[in-house]
Amino acid sequence: MTDGIATEDLGSLKAELVDSIAAAGTLADLEAARVAFLGKKGRLTGLMKGLGALEGEARRTAGAALNEVKDAVTGALQARRDVLEQAELEARLERERVDVTLPARPRRMGRIHPISQTMDEMVAIFAEMGFTVAEGPDIEDDWHNFEALNFPPGHPAREMQDTFYLPDREDGAKMVLRTHTSPVQVRTMVSQKPPIRIVAPGRTYRSDYDMTHTPMFHQIEGLVIDETTHMGHLKGCLVEFARVFFDVEDLPIRFRPSFFPFTEPSAEMDIGCSRSGGEIKLGNHGDWLEILGCGMVHPNVLEACGIDSARYQGFAFGMGIERPAMLKYGIPDLRTFFEADTRWLKHYGFLPLDVPNVAFGLTS
Ligand code: DAH
Numbered sequence: 280m281t282d283g284i285a286t287e288d289l290g291s292l293k294a295e296l297v298d299s300i301a302a303a304g305t306l307a308d309l310e311a312a313r314v315a316f317l318g319k320k321g322r323l324t325g326l327m328k329g330l331g332a333l334e335g336e337a338r339r340t341a342g343a344a345l346n347e348v349k350d351a352v353t354g355a356l357q358a359r360r361d362v363l364e365q366a367e368l369e370a371r372l373e374r375e376r377v378d379v380t381l382p383a384r385p386r387r388m389g390r391i392h393p394i395s396q397t398m399d400e401m402v403a404i405f406a407e408m409g410f411t412v413a414e415g416p417d418i419e420d421d422w423h424n425f426e427a428l429n430f431p432p433g434h435p436a437r438e439m440q441d442t443f444y445l446p447d448r449e450d451g452a453k454m455v456l457r458t459h460t461s462p463v464q465v466r467t468m469v470s471q472k473p474p475i476r477i478v479a480p481g482r483t484y485r486s487d488y489d490m491t492h493t494p495m496f497h498q499i500e501g502l503v504i505d506e507t508t509h510m511g512h513l514k515g516c517l518v519e520f521a522r523v524f525f526d527v528e529d530l531p532i533r534f535r536p537s538f539f540p541f542t543e544p545s546a547e548m549d550i551g552c553s554r555s556g557g558e559i560k561l562g563n564h565g566d567w568l569e570i571l572g573c574g575m576v577h578p579n580v581l582e583a584c585g586i587d588s589a590r591y592q593g594f595a596f597g598m599g600i601e602r603p604a605m606l607k608y609g610i611p612d613l614r615t616f617f618e619a620d621t622r623w624l625k626h627y628g629f630l631p632l633d634v635p636n637v638a639f640g641l642t643s
Contacts (some may be wrong), residue, residue: 283452292322293348294508300355304533306363313356323349332475355552383632394497394616396602398480400635404476404523407637408516410501413477417465417484421453423462427583428541436540439488443494456484460500461541464576464595467502468584473591475504480600497600504576504586504593510544513594517548523637525550525607527561534573542574542595555624561606568606571598 296316303309314466316323323345330342391399403411415423424643428600430437448454463479479500488494503512518532531551539545553564561568561617577589601613608627612614615623 289326289348292316292326296348296352300352300359303359303363306360306367309356309363309579310360310461315351316352317512317629319358323352337620345527353497365614385630385632388469388631390624391602391631391633392616392624393608393610393627393629394600395634396628396629397600397607398497400524401478401598401603402478403637403641404520405501408519409478410476410478413463413467413479414481415457415460415613417457417482417495419455419457419462420448421455423458423465424455424459427465428461429577429583430540431578435538437537443484452611458485459597460498461481461595461597462546463500464502464541465580465584468504468581468586473506473586473593475502475593477502478600491613493601493613495617496584498597499600501596502593503595504581504591506591510575510594513596515568516570516594517596521548521550523641524603525561526641529563531563531567532563533567535569537574539572539574541577541580542572543577544619545572545574547572557579559606568599571596572605624637 296312299312299315300309303312313321318324324474327345327349330338330345333341378535380448400411406412424442425434425437426432442458445454445456460479460481460483463477465478466586467475467479480510481497481499481503482495483498484495485492486494501516503516514534521532522530533549535549537545537547547569549567549569551563551565552568553560553562554566555564559568573594576593576595581588581591581593601616604610604616605613610627
């Protein structure tokens with residue numbers, strides 16, 4: 280042995296290594312084979328270290344031979360690793376396969392809150408009549424919440440609403456938590472040209488808390504502006520809404536004169552009910568329940584929003600969400616809406632796939 284490393288030994292080492300690479304059935308086996316030959320204490324590494332003891336030509340020849348083995352083995356390792364990684368990926372894809380053709384299991388999907396459901400139902404009914412949905416911010420300035428709606432500063436009607444005031448905006452504007460969804464009317468008229476036909480569902484706030492009031496509640500606002508809109512359209516629209524929403528046979532509906540600064544004339548809409556036994560039941564039973572306010576948009580409001588009141592007119596309405604939801608779904612206590620009790624939600628909530636739709640029925 281002149282060069283200190285027998286060529287046959289090297290040949291058999293290489294063969295052994297190539298065999299153990301081919302035999303590795305997993306990435307872990309492959310890594311074990313690599314470490315056994317090429318690791319810090321591996322056999323090939325040991326031979327490499329031995330080179331230092333050789334001189335001149337012998338060292339060069341042995342080095343070249345060892346490098347050749349090393350290169351061949353490194354290539355074989357990489358090729359085997361590619362194969363094993365691909366096999367592992369395929370096994371994993373097979374293991375984690377999801378059958379997207381299986382039907383959904385909506386019972387596991389949580390529940391839609393009755394307030395959301397009710398808003399969706401209301402929107403679905405108005406959408407069927409050609410309304411689109413508009414939105415506005417919960418934090419409003421005094422102009423949108425009051426002034427443009429014909430509540431001048433100091434107007435007594437402002438006192439009707441127990442407003443939550445916020446610190447003034449930098450430009451000095453008085454800020455409030457919106458006391459109703461009516462400011463969305465204003466935003467819509469300022470930003471769109473007639474004809475306008477929108478509904479605006481959303482959160483509203485008043486400083487009030489007892490059996491029948493919560494400081495945060497929900498409303499839906501409606502606004503129609505066109506050249507020939509009249510009180511008959513208002514009545515037709517809201518009567519149709521109530522019949523579809525409550526789905527009660529022979530539901531009496533009446534309009535009673537009322538007052539709102541932003542409408543003239545103004546009305547409230549009542550639906551028939553009975554209150555015997557302390558429980559409200561809808562239908563033709565001789566008693567009445569108020570469900571919304573409405574009227575023809577006041578010319579001052581149109582003008583404040585830049586709409587020519589000599590050419591355009593329209594109607595508006597505003598309705599709470601909680602009360603109709605309680606009536607329709609037999610929910611006895613207003614405050615439970617906001618307790619976030621999952622057992623309550625399981626009982627009163629709706630399945631997520633039951634999206635309200637007038638054509639297929641609002642609730643299934
Ligand atoms: N904004 C009123 C309220 O919160 C409800 C209302 C009444 C809205 C008449 C309207 C309307 O758009 O025309 O009490």
